[in-house]
Amino acid sequence: MTTVTPPFSWRGIILPAYLPTLLFSLGEGAIIPVIPVVATERGASLALAGLIAAMLMVGELAGDLPAGWLVARIGERNAMIGAALLAVTGVLVALASPTNWALGIGVFLLGLATAVFGLARHAFLTSYVPERVRARALSTLAGVFRAGWAIGPFVAAGIIAFAGSSEPVFWVLVASCFAVVVVLVLLPDPERVFGAARLAREASARDAGDGTEVTTAGRAAADASSHGVFRAIVVHRAVLARIGTGVGLLAAIRASRTMILPLWAVSIGVPPEQAALVIGVSATIDFALFYVSGQVMDRFGRLWSAIPGIVGLAVGHLVLAVTHDMPAAVAWFTAVAVLFGVANGLSSGVILTLGADLAPKANPAPFLGAYRTIGDAGQAVAPLVVAGVTSLVSIMAAAATMGVVGLIGAAMLLRWVPRYVPRRRR
Numbered sequence: 001m002t003t004v005t006p007p008f009s010w011r012g013i014i015l016p017a018y019l020p021t022l023l024f025s026l027g028e029g030a031i032i033p034v035i036p037v038v039a040t041e042r043g044a045s046l047a048l049a050g051l052i053a054a055m056l057m058v059g060e061l062a063g064d065l066p067a068g069w070l071v072a073r074i075g076e077r078n079a080m081i082g083a084a085l086l087a088v089t090g091v092l093v094a095l096a097s098p099t100n101w102a103l104g105i106g107v108f109l110l111g112l113a114t115a116v117f118g119l120a121r122h123a124f125l126t127s128y129v130p131e132r133v134r135a136r137a138l139s140t141l142a143g144v145f146r147a148g149w150a151i152g153p154f155v156a157a158g159i160i161a162f163a164g165s166s167e168p169v170f171w172v173l174v175a176s177c178f179a180v181v182v183v184l185v186l187l188p189d190p191e192r193v194f195g196a197a198r199l200a201r202e203a204s205a206r207d208a209g210d211g212t213e214v215t216t217a218g219r220a221a222a223d224a225s226s227h228g229v230f231r232a233i234v235v236h237r238a239v240l241a242r243i244g245t246g247v248g249l250l251a252a253i254r255a256s257r258t259m260i261l262p263l264w265a266v267s268i269g270v271p272p273e274q275a276a277l278v279i280g281v282s283a284t285i286d287f288a289l290f291y292v293s294g295q296v297m298d299r300f301g302r303l304w305s306a307i308p309g310i311v312g313l314a315v316g317h318l319v320l321a322v323t324h325d326m327p328a329a330v331a332w333f334t335a336v337a338v339l340f341g342v343a344n345g346l347s348s349g350v351i352l353t354l355g356a357d358l359a360p361k362a363n364p365a366p367f368l369g370a371y372r373t374i375g376d377a378g379q380a381v382a383p384l385v386v387a388g389v390t391s392l393v394s395i396m397a398a399a400a401t402m403g404v405v406g407l408i409g410a411a412m413l414l415r416w417v418p419r420y421v422p423r424r425r426r
Contacts, residue, residue, distance in 0.1 A: 015187055018144045020080060020180045021121055025145045027087070027176030028114065029152020030159075032056065033279045034166040035107060036262045037272045041166065044100045046267060047391030050398075052104045053259050054383030059111015061380035064373070066112075067119040076124040081184050083117035084177035091170045110173075139294055139349055146287035146348070153280030160273040233370045239358055242416040244371055247351050248378030249409025250306065253313045255379040256386055256402040257340045260395075261333075263386070264320060267395050268329045278334050282341035289345025296346070297353055302421055306354075306413050309347020314406025316340050321400035351375055357421045 035056075039049035071079045087110050094106025121141065156169045233240060261282070265275030297305045316336045323332035355371045382402065389398035 015183065016077075017121055017124055018141065020183055021141060021144045022148050023176045023179045023183070024084065024087075024117055025148025026152045026155070027148075027173030028110070029149035029283065030156040030169055030172040030176075031091075031152075032149075032258065033153050033262045033276050034156055034160070034169045034272060035103070036259075036266055037166045037275075038094075038170075039100055039103055040266055042098060042100050042103065045391070046263060046395060047387050048100060049266065050259060050263050050383060050387035050390055052100060052107060053262070054380075054387055055104050055107040056111040056114070057255055057380045057383055059108040059113075060115045060118075061111075061376045062108075063112040063115030064119075064376055067116040070116060071120050076120045077184050079116055079120035081181050083113040083120065084180040084184075086116070087113035088174050088177045091174050095167065095170055139290065142349060142352075143287065143290040146283065146290055146345075150280060150283035150287040153276045153283060157273045157276035157280065160276060166272050236370065239416075239420055240370060240374060242412065243354065243358065243420055244374045246409050246412035246416065247354060247371070248374040249405055249412065250310050250347070250378075251351065251375040252378035252382035252385075253310060253317070253402055253406040253409065254344060255382040256317065256405075257313055257344065259383045259386055260317070260320070260399060260402070261337055261340070263390070263395060264324075264333055264399075268324065268333060270330055270333065278337045282337040285338060285341030286345040286348075289342065290348040293346055293348040293350065297350065302350060302354055302357070303414065303417050305347050306350045306417065307410055309343050309350065310406050310410045310413065312339055312343025312346070314403045314410065316343065317399045317403035317406065321396045321403060324396045354417070354421065 032053075035053045036046075036049040039052045040046070044052065067079075070082070074082070090106040090109030090113065092106075093109065094103045096102060152172070155172055159169050159172065160166055261279055262275060264270075265272075265278070270278075293305050293309075316339045319332065319339075320336050323329055326332060358371070382405075385405075386395075386398045386402065389401050
């Protein structure tokens, strides 16, 4: 008896992989800009509002390793369903009690859910999509995620304008997550239909002719995270300390951008619906450039994407720092939001691409585990730095601090990427 694996088709992964991603990221994109607004409405200071917003990225960092373990044991679809339900739980916790403690816990749970959902969809595509089109499939996944983040703020702006309050926006995420569950429950399990994890891996092993037993993508991620990361840090400490740190600083200033824009809007008195609209325009520009970034990297090299991106983000932070008290502060806020969209869009995928370039070809997972941990750490620490500097000094000082961090990251990448990732001749 032979088992036939259906041939790969893009249509076959649109519903099980891309549609749930779009729905989940739309809900996140709607509520993230209003988290600081809700916190200040509940009496939080600007610094405390920033700390509460930072709980999203802290939750993601805390959830990375448990997510690998969970996906390996219950499968990609079940993990995505569980993540959606956990996100709903976080929203209900935030709404059940009108306190900032409840809001912070709810945002942290959303971060945990984001970590699980992200690893699950990544593992599914890695298992099912053939190697010849895997990069395009994953870059399209990133584009779908950005599309959700672009649409979400516009939905939030409409709801705030209609309801006159920010908290009803949280129900957008609840609706999105229930839609995710419905899609995943009603559709056939792609692992069963396409033989995603088992058959694709076994076919790869047969093609290689080595007879090596291979595990599912989720289990591989869990094993690499649990057992190989610390050894990889020792073995590859030079490249991780140089390019890895530069990438961590890029991830940090990206995370700062998503937090500082809504905080800045609160600080200079921009109405919530107007702030959500501006952030939505920024996210739309970001989404529109994700394919351009890949083209630039393939044609001209990784630095042509990384350096304009990180320098643009750094300059935007520095511009905010000196325009807070100007009469045209709102116009400067809008201009910087547009700059952030362009800069982040131009650097789309560069962190993943550099990781793939640097990873040992024979056994990349442990290195990538260490590499991704550095990026996630930068992403988690940056909002805490913004909140801390805002509390101790001012939000202008926080913006200036992150601008300097971005310039340091640009210098490190400019210095070390040519050494470790030499430009290939076309």
